[in-house]
Amino acid sequence: MGDKTQLARQFIQAIPHAQELGLVLTEIGDGIAKITMPYDTKLIGDPETGVIHGGAVSALMDTCCGAAVMSHPLAPGGTATIDLRIDYMRAATPGQTITTKATCHHISRNVAFVRAVAVDDDAERPVATASGAFSVEAGF
Amino acid sequence: MSRPRPEPMQVVKQRRDAALTALVDSVPYIRFLDISFDRRGDELTGQLNFDQKLIGNPYLPAIHGGVTAAFLEVTAVMTLNWLHLWPKIEAGELDPAEMAAGKLPRQPKTIDFTVDYLRSGLPRDAYARATVARSGRRFASVRVEAWQDHKDKLFAQATGHFLMPQGGEKNDANTS
Numbered sequence: 001m002g003d004k005t006q007l008a009r010q011f012i013q014a015i016p017h018a019q020e021l022g023l024v025l026t027e028i029g030d031g032i033a034k035i036t037m038p039y040d041t042k043l044i045g046d047p048e049t050g051v052i053h054g055g056a057v058s059a060l061m062d063t064c065c066g067a068a069v070m071s072h073p074l075a076p077g078g079t080a081t082i083d084l085r086i087d088y089m090r091a092a093t094p095g096q097t098i099t100t101k102a103t104c105h106h107i108s109r110n111v112a113f114v115r116a117v118a119v120d121d122d123a124e125r126p127v128a129t130a131s132g133a134f135s136v137e138a139g140f
Numbered sequence: 141m142s143r144p145r146p147e148p149m150q151v152v153k154q155r156r157d158a159a160l161t162a163l164v165d166s167v168p169y170i171r172f173l174d175i176s177f178d179r180r181g182d183e184l185t186g187q188l189n190f191d192q193k194l195i196g197n198p199y200l201p202a203i204h205g206g207v208t209a210a211f212l213e214v215t216a217v218m219t220l221n222w223l224h225l226w227p228k229i230e231a232g233e234l235d236p237a238e239m240a241a242g243k244l245p246r247q248p249k250t251i252d253f254t255v256d257y258l259r260s261g262l263p264r265d266a267y268a269r270a271t272v273a274r275s276g277r278r279f280a281s282v283r284v285e286a287w288q289d290h291k292d293k294l295f296a297q298a299t300g301h302f303l304m305p306q307g308g309e310k311n312d313a314n315t316s
Contacts, residue, residue, distance in 0.1 A: 015195070015196055016193050016195040017194055017196050017204040019193075041168060042168050043169050043172060044167070045168075045169050046247060047244070053167070053169035053210070054210075055206075056169060058209035058253070059206025061206070063196075063204075066205070081205040083256050083257060084255050085254040086252065086253050086254075088252065088253075
């Protein structure tokens with residue numbers, strides 16, 4: 001299992017867009033992944049308030065869900081998003097890091113099902129939640 | 141009784157293009173992803189200009205699923221906002237010069253967004269067009285489709301719901 005976690009970690013860290021967003025994988029293993037995204041002014045969606053664009057949160061969610069799938073003990077390799085739904089509960093507070101935790105709660109030969117939640121410093125009130133279906137690939 | 145003389149074409153174009161440019165340029169994240177918009181009358185087409193930093197799977201390579209989602213969402217919000225503001229821009233209630241100077245009306249807020257991934261995004265430019273299925277006083281429902289080489293071979297589609305800006309233009313309504 002250690003090898004798989006290491007492989008998933010390397011894969012995530014090699015993603016150009018993940019590097020561009022400053023994503024940091026803080027926890028991974030057994031179908032659960034945690035990734036943080038620091039606040040950056042280039043990601044602002046509402047110039048008046050400085051709130052991060054929903055699209056950046058989507059990219060964070062998608063990456064984290066993929067990482068959760070790859071770290072699942074029954075996943076043989078990589079994954080691709082089939083569908084992803086994101087619910088935006090509130091605006092993330094400007095200046096704060098966004099943390100996402102994704103859980104791959106079911107996996108079959110072809111499909112993995114994932115749920116994720118994103119929070120800022122106020123971890124009691126989620127910024128967004130996501131749920132999606134991902135493909136289960138043999139290789140990367 | 142004669143109808144008023146139509147405005148010269150250059151005046152009409154200049155006003156519309158200036159308003160669109162002001163809306164697009166005001167959002168740092170749109171510049172970060174390098175998304176531009178093409179306008180035909182009130183119809184918009186988003187263009188995601190490819191760059192290596194948009195890659196999500198370096199082995200294939202393919203565009204990041206999150207980038208695809210973001211591109212669709214940006215196109216949906218921009219199209220919705222554009223159609224919402226169009227009457228005010230045409231009536232001269234919104235001045236493109238003031239918009240460019242930072243005096244912008246509130247944007248719609250995303251409530252939920254669901255993306256369907258149909259094919260992997262190839263490492264080249266992508267295009268998207270959104271359709272506002274319904275735009276009410278409070279809520280709007282928008283569909284959006286994205287393609288690369290062939291318009292009839294979509295690589296992603298999405299649907300989303302949005303909360304429209306509430307009250308007068310000055311009203312800083314907050315949902316949270």
